[in-house]
Amino acid sequence: MLVITNQEIQQHVGAAVVIDAVEKAFAALGRGESKVFPVARGSGSDPRHITAIKSGFDASTGFMGVKAASYNPGNRTRGRASHTSTTLLIDDLTAEVVAVVEAGYLNGLRTAAADAIAVKYLARADSHRLGIIGLGAQAVFEIEAVAAVRPIDTVYAARRAGADTDRFAQAVSERTGLTVEFRDVEDLARQADIIVTATPATSPVLRDEWIRPGTHVSAMGSDNVGKMELPVELVARSLFYMDYPDQSAVIGEAQHLLAAGKATLADLRHRSLGGLICATVSGRSSADDITVFDSSGIAIQDIAAAHAAMTIVRSARSA
């Protein structure tokens, strides 16, 4: 069993290769070849310490995989990461656990990859102004990934009271070479071609009337019951897609669409990113369409990203 460390992944694995691997995984899912198993979740002695376990079979790599992601907010006061993540890669043929992959850093890449793939298939080709809402570590990955699929030259980030904007701008600059301009969220929404939301919000972080025709929105924050980043009106009037409709209907933006009676689960089921990649679902039909992608995160992303990391790190070790 190989152990692939976070440090090796940070050193050797870039956004582009993960975007490519995750796109192939979504394509295989769209062809009906892959499987997403039920998510298991529970807490430790502290009810705020949650471990979520995502598992599945990714036909694009021929691996089953299990990701255990733990979240412990108490870690912040201990100077440790609040999230940890580890993926087991299991050979589909032999049932052997081939590698254990430390996936803390990789998780940021794989999540951003899905949002960028949606941008690649849905945003106008000339989109060059990216608006980011959320100033956490994930937002940096999101900017990097979107810049890998569209000619981004302008990054607006939403101001937030008390946030360390200098530190965020420096992190984005170091990682992508792009300069961040801070804006009020309304200005950002009215000017961006692409908006990415990366927040833990439980109510909309922007208003429907701010969104111009032709905008693409990738919403990555909603991954639990009650979480919400987008107004239902915006989702309802957009061309709407999800990484995994059955999960989005429970923990993603789609939960609010269903609750508002604006769609049925049957309506949503065919509006998957995999279907979009395989062209069994149509995408943008005019420069004025508003497109929205709702990402809640699924195991095939973890498996494809971990497999890519394993392949690259193994090769780097023997070089």
Place this chain on the structure above:
Amino acid sequence: MLVITNQEIQQHVGAAVVIDAVEKAFAALGRGESKVFPVARGSGSDPRHITAIKSGFDASTGFMGVKAASYNPGNRTRGRASHTSTTLLIDDLTAEVVAVVEAGYLNGLRTAAADAIAVKYLARADSHRLGIIGLGAQAVFEIEAVAAVRPIDTVYAARRAGADTDRFAQAVSERTGLTVEFRDVEDLARQADIIVTATPATSPVLRDEWIRPGTHVSAMGSDNVGKMELPVELVARSLFYMDYPDQSAVIGEAQHLLAAGKATLADLRHRSLGGLICATVSGRSSADDITVFDSSGIAIQDIAAAHAAMTIVRSARSA
């Protein structure tokens, strides 16, 4: 992250220490301090290749854990193990994955441990004749574990057409020093003080009328819908206990008790091994009681066994 290998566990970890660790884990579960998360399960490209993921929080060690157990019957023709198993140990306090433990061998020990703990609390103290039904690798672990908690001097194994009885007897002798006597299953059932069933059966492997007063039965085989080793009549008239009633009701012997209308889930819920250890449920009250334990396997066993293995192997490495 430590990697604890199968080979090190085989070399350093014995049955007694795992029985002790698993007993402490069931006691903590009985006190309501531990948690069992939902089981996730799915298949790879071959529908017969199943991965089952068990996870939970074990208060006796202060660890959360995730075990991925894969089964691929096709491996037999490749000369590989058909089962593989790997456990991640996650520190309850820091959410850090402290160790990845190869759990193929350990799985045999932890499963047998639960059955032996039931024997320790339920079988007559003078029980010395053990009958084993099933001649697979697990049966050897079961004999070893029961012999650790009762003065077993006689082992009967049920004959099975086409089985390699010599090889089984040799494996038992090497591991426990005990000599196996092969018997027809009826003779075995009529003569044993303790019976352990370790089969993949989907219908009863013994008859109710064969079971003498005072017998204890630990049934380890049923761990899926439709599996069954014991006649419903026997389970219904016995003092019946389960490792985890809510799971046994779906995949253990209890599923058939419920289907036959012989019990309700509410009846079963307090009849746990943890409750028996904590004495919140009463055990045997006379030498004539028939006691039955139904084991379907839960994550706290995996966590406690993996933690014990980690502790022992880490200490052996630094010795």
